[in-house]
Amino acid sequence: MTASVDSARASAAAAAVRHHYDVGNAFYRLWLDPSLVYSCAMRESPDDTLEVAQERKLRFHRDAIRADRAQSVLDIGCGWGAVLDQVTRIDGVARAIGLTLSEEQAAFVRSRRYPGVTVRTENWMQYEPDARFDGIISIGAFEHFARPGDSTAERIAVYREFFTRCRDWLDNGGALSLQTIAYANMSRENASRFIQEEIFPEAELPTLAEIATAAEGIFEIRTVLNGRLDYAWTCEQWARRLREHRDEAIDVVGSDVVARYQRYLKLSALGFRMGKICLYRIILDPLRTGFFAGRAGSGT
Numbered sequence: 001m002t003a004s005v006d007s008a009r010a011s012a013a014a015a016a017v018r019h020h021y022d023v024g025n026a027f028y029r030l031w032l033d034p035s036l037v038y039s040c041a042m043r044e045s046p047d048d049t050l051e052v053a054q055e056r057k058l059r060f061h062r063d064a065i066r067a068d069r070a071q072s073v074l075d076i077g078c079g080w081g082a083v084l085d086q087v088t089r090i091d092g093v094a095r096a097i098g099l100t101l102s103e104e105q106a107a108f109v110r111s112r113r114y115p116g117v118t119v120r121t122e123n124w125m126q127y128e129p130d131a132r133f134d135g136i137i138s139i140g141a142f143e144h145f146a147r148p149g150d151s152t153a154e155r156i157a158v159y160r161e162f163f164t165r166c167r168d169w170l171d172n173g174g175a176l177s178l179q180t181i182a183y184a185n186m187s188r189e190n191a192s193r194f195i196q197e198e199i200f201p202e203a204e205l206p207t208l209a210e211i212a213t214a215a216e217g218i219f220e221i222r223t224v225l226n227g228r229l230d231y232a233w234t235c236e237q238w239a240r241r242l243r244e245h246r247d248e249a250i251d252v253v254g255s256d257v258v259a260r261y262q263r264y265l266k267l268s269a270l271g272f273r274m275g276k277i278c279l280y281r282i283i284l285d286p287l288r289t290g291f292f293a294g295r296a297g298s299g300t
Contacts, residue, residue: 025080025108027253031241036080036108039140039179040231040279050237053230058086064177064223064283065135067091074133074169075099076124077141081109084117097133099124101144124162132171142180142211146204148196159206159214167218167286176219176284183207184228186276195264208280219284227279232272239265 025036032038033051041053042060061083067073068091075083078098087093098119100106109119120127124141145162146155166176183191183205196203208224215221242249242262249258271277 023253023257025104027249027257028080030245030249030252031238035082035085037082038079040181040227041234041237042227043230043233050234050241053234054082058082060281061137061139061177061179062087062091065137065175066173067093067135070134070174071095072131072133072135072171073097074129074136076136076138076166077144078105078109078119079140080105081112081114081117081119083137083139084109084119085112085114088114088116093134095131097129099127124165129169132174133169134171134174136166136170136174136176138166138176139179140181142178143200143205144203146206147202148204150204152210155204155206156210156214159210160218163215163218163284170286172288174286175222176286178280178282178284180211180280180282181205181231182211182278182280184275184278186271190276195267198260198264205277211280211282215284217287219286221282222285223281223283225281227281228272228275228277231279232269235265235269235272239269 028036028038033054035051035054035058037054037058040057041048041050042057043053044056048056062068065073067087070087070091070093072095073083073087073093075087075096075098078084078100081098084096084098088096094116096114096117098109098117099122100109100119101121101123103121106119106121109117142159142162145158150158163176170176188204191205212221239262242258242265246258268277272279
């Protein structure tokens, strides 16, 4: 993939992400959990609160990369920094870097002054780390890598470049924990134009087959979990909270934005319930080539 193509994709992704995530931190605080986690939770019990389920999800990804034994972690699509906070505060990670395309999110993370944390408003396509990582987590960013109109081959090429870079950025023994929405029993042509155009413009969901093809020969897929019912429940929890704070939300962003988000959360919950879209949590271990691959220098 050429530098000019990378640049065009990065610019389009940045504009799309800012369209959605830079609505304002005050708005999201009204209906997300206190850690501002804006991705699918992990529900195990009918008695789970959103806070408990989100904490379980974060622990899943930290455990997947063995964060308690890591010295350096990269979070691609770090949001408001919940992963960065936990890997440094709980797991004792000395160096944690977060990438986001949202200026609002980056400013929020910097304001928290988490020890050992650096946040960059930078696309993974343009990021050049100066040292390898013991683990990489990416939650809810993969959906923004491909663009509407990309052919299957083009989507796989973008995903393959992502996997190649992640493998090269990982130290020996490192792992990648990936979470992404994906198409299930719905074709791209039948996807909601409202969500494609008004909620997540310039974004395109992958399929599991595309992910597996793109990772072949680069990563071994260790675990695949489908949490689509977890995401239906999560969207329903967010929708309920937004209804409860509707008047406050209107004061912050206006009635049109609130109505748009209420519609988006309702449609998303329905899509997950019906199996039209799904939620994959995928743990991947890098494949090293050559007899001495396991003895390679760390690069740190």
